Amino acid sequence: MEILVTGGAGFIGSNIVDALIKAGHQVIIVDNLSSGKKKNINKLAKFYQIDLCQNDLARVFQENKITHVIHHAAQIDVQASIENPLFDARNNILGTLNLLENCREFAVEKVIYASSAAVYGEPDYLPVDEKHPLKIMSGYGISKHTPEHYLKVYQELYGINYTIFRYANVYGPRQDPAGEGGVVSIFVDQMLAGKRPVIFGDGSQSRDFIHVYDIVKANLLALSKGNNLLINLSTESRSSIKELVKYLNKILAFNLKPIYKPARSGDILHSVLANSQARQILGWQPEYDLLSGLEQTINYYKKLN
Template sequence: MKILITGGAGFIGSHLVEELIKIKENSLLVIDNLLTGKKTNLDFNHDFEFIVDELGSKESLEKIQNFNPDVCFHLAAQSSVVISVENPALDFEHNILQPIKLIQTLLKTDCKKFVFTSSGGTIFGEPEVIPTSETDFAGEPESPYGVAKKRLNELIEIMLDDSKISYSILNLSNVYGPKQDPNGEAGVVSIFANKFLNGEQPTIYGDGNQTRDYIFVKDVVSALILAAANNENLFLNLGTGVETSVNDLVSSMQKEFSSEIEPIYAEARKGELKRSVLNNSLAKEKLNWEPKFTLNQGMKKVFEWLKI
């Protein structure tokens, strides 16, 4: 199968590439502009084509058309909420404009499936229903990042409904795992684990009672692959359904590390959700999938990776 992966040098994308290259029959084209992705996330001992470029450049789009993929996993994105607030034009460029060009190009190929990683933590607004299902929109997203994700979901539906390409839109909760930047602004599991490893105090913004749905990256990858094999048009929330407060996360890490390091509390960040946890019933049903990693199991994998 010919598979296009955009954003394949990123955190989630590189895990997806790692899984897809295990299948000999797969031929992979990976495009990444290295905005946040890293070449070192990829294992070049395997046979796949890697292009460092904007996915929406003339050259990339020509390459994609010639490659003529059967499936496209679209993961490339300006993935920082903070940067989207600072520079909405940049966010719009990477998260709306270039993806539209990508879809227009794919419509000229024999591509049969488009899989998109949207954001379950932003598109629903401040959730009124917990755990949040696919129809539980409570308001508009608060950041340009969230707006772009929500609008691209709609554009995918408009552009691909009644086309020969079916789509799977997966609204991911908070993904964590090895290769997630421990020095980034998001990715609290990686950031905190790194602090504990270095004997430093993690900073909690707000009172720490805010909750999130932490899903291990390998569980996301298995769902993405199953979503690509499904020929229905799907709009699914992808999380664990388990609600964990930031304080609980820190307590789990203290136990894991047998550490007495206490967090520092700082002023809450504007626009942060109080509670966020996704109802994954539809994803379980449609994809015959379920998350396999508990937070403790996944956390251990992050520690092991950080120690290397």
């Protein structure tokens, strides 16, 4: 297969690129490097520094025989989507639409799209399955959900297959603690520097933390499975933020007490996604529990220092 990975210099995308190349696929990366990093780019991949909204995107399809697209390029900052919804929509909606137009013109077989648990909002029940009502709380949630509709329409009109993934809280190697970094990378960065981690709220809020390598495995399986389906990716278990700090202290042999600050408005209290569809349809299951995943992640960051 000849596979285009958008956002292939970013956290999740670059890990997917490495796995695809290891599996023997030809890989093309498109990334504007607004948040992706050159050091993440696999030297065996063909790289284009292009914004998805540019007309120049067509050149990528003209110069390669792309059969599959794994789409991870996105604006991911929730606060930025609230403060500048036009910027958010341009990147996540119009950028995806330009990508799909090229997929249509150049007869791409399938698009695998990274959506987000943000589309569910505050849950009515746990675990949240794919049929859960959508209660979107930000422009980011809107801009990640809208392409899901376009994918379905492009399948019906033009026969382009898709798999839509809604991710739980992803963590692991290459996640950037700066900007809109996940809480795991932020805490690891703080604690490796000997700083006390900062918790917003009382720490009882809980999340479904899934290791990036489990996300990678699902994306590779979706190249040949899960056509035209919406699938959650999660561990289907949740841990509180206080428990996360406890695990990190245990692994690091530290005893850093967290600093508590007022809860942030709009933060969801509890979140855990159901993963039965991923297990049944893809034959997938998460390999990392939180403790083993954190150990692997901390070892990665220690080697960087």
